[in-house]
Amino acid sequence: MSTDSVITHVVAALAVVIAASHALGGLARKLGQPAVIGQLFAGIALGPSLLGMLPGQVHETLFPKEIQPILTALAQVALVFFLFAVGYELDLRLLRHQSAVTAVSVSGFAIPMLMGAGIVLLFPGGFASVNEGRPTDATFVLYMAVALSITAVPVLASIIKDRGLANSRPGTIAMASAGVIDALSWPVLAVVLVGGAHASARTWAVKAALLVLYVLLMLFAVRPLLVRWMRRPGATATHQVPLAVTLALASAWATNALGLHVIFGALLAGVILPRLPDGAPDPRLLRPLLDVGGLLLPMFFAISGMAVVLGGLHASDLLILAVICVAAVVSKVAAGTLSARGARQPWRDSLLIGVLLNTRGLTELIVLNVGLQAGIIGPRLYALLVVMALLTTAATGPLIRLLRRPADALPDLPADAPPAGVRAGKEPAPVPSAGAETAPSP
Template sequence: MSTDELVTHVVAGTAVIVALSHLLRSAARKMRQPAVIGQILAGLALGPSLLGRLPGGFMDTLFPAQVLPYLSVVAQIALVPFLFAVACELDLRVLRERRRAVPAVAVCGFVLPMLLGGGAAFAIAPLYTPPGGTVGGNAGFILFMAVAMAVTAVPVLASIIRERGVASTVAGVVSMTAAGVIDAVGWLVLAAAVMAGGSSGQEHLSLPATTVLFVAYMAAMLFAVRPALHRWLARPDAVPGGDLPVVAALAMASAWATSALGLHVIFGAFVAGLIMPRGANGEPDATLVRPLQDSGTLLLPVFFMVSGLSVDIGALTGRDLALLGICTAVAVVGKIGGGYLGARIGGMPSREAAVVGVMLNTRGLTELIALNIGLQSGLIDQSLYTVLVLVALITTVSTGPILTLLRFPGPATATATVPAESPLPAHTTPDPATDPVAAPPGTSDAKA
């Protein structure tokens, strides 16, 4: 296939993906689901689960094998500005009221699901044998299952928080910040899993080397890059929005650094967003953040489509359905239980603690990234990949209804959940009609 033909297929495929994603995203909102659920369903529909089962070979015509690597590159690039914007939306001032809550939630919300996930690797042994052989002695598979049960989808969680208008509430910020910490540690453990049992052929640094370089990277971002960026953006001759290329380059460079460490681009993008200087109102410059969020949100459906190509729901067997039941139960109990326990230890009321646990149970985007890494590294096969994708979908879809049962406030009452003595200003809620995934950053909320 010539370069011109590749470009034609990539452009055509992207057009179809974005259009279908928009339609299903709107449908998801009407059903009071996070908009990102529609995007995930669009990705599944364009894969072998639906389009691939239609006569005529439409899937292979629209997405020939030669084009998929290029679509994967587009998908990875889209993740960077999207996750950068998510981190920028965090209002960390709320944490003054809950200094103990975030560490406790992060630890319990990661360790308990990890333990249950590692145990699940042995529990499903009679039903599933990983590519690397039996579970016993297969450290890579055990670690991977532990991480798969422990991660939280920061992007999807941000979308839910944004759409409910609760980005300035204690529960919202504690959940988002703890989820960021959980996923950061999760990437390290995932890297260890790949090094222990991966067979992708990709070169990886040793775990000690990765840890040392990661600490050095974080120190550089916090103590060198952030002050320098603050001085640059605050210079007298700065033009509103004129430093967008600088900020975009920072996000990409940070993503490159973590990718080079084996931690995936998503984490570097998130860290870059966290160190963005804030104004007097506690929010970053919207003229710098909003364009990046919009660009990432526009192309994000490509990632879901690439992920959906490895999912064939129609191929599930009775054994796979049993795996689905076990993995879903482990995922829900571990996350909600761990989040609740951590929030209670951190001094949060019982109802708010339950809300935190339910929020951490969202897995969508981050889980799909981790599952793709596991599949590409040979830690799992396509059958378990499909099962775990469905677990991510089930846990994410159930988040909204459970929050409603818990009477978690919507946009109209969201600010009432912030302690009265909190120095936070009134929070604005993005307009879903003009907001891609519910209202990207640069505005004031948390991420999708």
């Protein structure tokens, strides 16, 4: 295929993906679901599970193999900008504002981790079969633990806003806890990738040491230089935005070169980027990153959906899907509910917190794509985990309606408590509609 032909196919593929993602994302929102549900279905529909079944090789014509690396690269760039913004907005100081957040965060992280590891140890043969013979070793067990522990902060923020929970105590506790849970999950996923499926103890130790050195370099060398540069007299956003983009891409490249994934470098770059004096992210930096990432994120959903081959599943896989779904729902809902109740929250509010933590969506898809690319999971298990992410996310809205009748009035937070959002002291800013959702940024 010539260069001109590749460019033509890439441009056409982008038009199809963005149009389909926008259309199905809007339909999902009309049905009371987060846009990510429709956008992922768009990817599945454009993949071999639906479009590939049509006569005339429509899928191969629209998405030939020659352009797959380019589409994948665009999806990875979108993730870099998106997760850079996530790291920039991440603020663990929320732990100081709500006594229940610590209990809910620890339980909402640890109990699903244990359940994820437990189901693999209880059904090793079933997981070995659905994972097409890949070893159910410590790497796989830890990966499954992380896959069940994730709560999707961006999707959860959208649901909280749409359901009118932004100023309620359950919404604030759930949102702050979700941010902490994901902050705890990323390092564990990094450990999984550092070790690899077949890495020796020496290889693991070398990679871990290099990663620690890189983190220290970013914290104690790069960050002070950024502070001096960005707070110098006469500094403007015109110069700071290219600097932030360069930092995000360079850090993503560095962690990828260390044998991890680009997402870890992007997150770390966002975390070390200096904030405003009041501790809030600078909107002049955040907005361009969200705009660019939002335009490209449909490519990530398309690539994620195209990797789901429903026709390749076996009837016996449904049992493993049921096990995964039950473990995912029970662990999250029970952990959130019981820990919130232990922190003296009312029963209905506690159950609402547990239901909110069961939201997965975009963040889960990122973890699943990382596992698929690293070879930890295969196409069949990947498809099952994507279905689990869709089901648990889609169930959140209806469950909220059951728990919160229109006549109910949830107690508002005191005036000095932070609103539901990842950063303290600020109302969540809307993210671009082309991205994972059209509500608060991650």
